[in-house]
Amino acid sequence: xxxxxxxxxxxxxxxxxxxxxxxxxxxxxxxxxxxxxxxxxxxxxxxxxxxxxxxxxxxxxxxxxxxxxxxxxxxxxxxxxxxxxxxxxxxxxxxxxxxxxxxxxxxxxxxxx
Numbered sequence: 001x002x003x004x005x006x007x008x009x010x011x012x013x014x015x016x017x018x019x020x021x022x023x024x025x026x027x028x029x030x031x032x033x034x035x036x037x038x039x040x041x042x043x044x045x046x047x048x049x050x051x052x053x054x055x056x057x058x059x060x061x062x063x064x065x066x067x068x069x070x071x072x073x074x075x076x077x078x079x080x081x082x083x084x085x086x087x088x089x090x091x092x093x094x095x096x097x098x099x100x101x102x103x104x105x106x107x108x109x110x111x112x113x
Contacts, residue, residue, distance in 0.1 A: 004042070007042045016078050027083070027087040028102060029082040030103070033078045035077060035078045041079065042077075042079070045065070046081070051085055064081060064083075064095070067095065
């Protein structure tokens with residue numbers, strides 16, 4: 001993923017969370033906000049230290065980035081994903097299904113062909 005697709009500043013993440021547009025399931029919380037300043041989507045992933053050691057946290061972040069990169073996300077949107085501790089030992093397919101369902105709930109997901 002290119003740097004322009006990532007949200008790095010905590011102030012931008014706070015703005016997304018304050019928009020109060022969120023959907024959640026057993027494994028993830030996804031915050032969404034339209035951003036008319038950008039011409040593309042951006043996203044950030046947060047994994048608590050309670051989830052596990054650095055290897056586990058980085059693995060789940062890599063998997064989520066891969067899932068997001070395979071999607072066509074509608075332009076001018078910011079997405080912030082929080083990984084819950086219950087995600088534990090999910091398979092990649094289960095993580096993908098959960099993330100895609102949350103993207104569909106926000107109506108920002110299209111399948112690449």
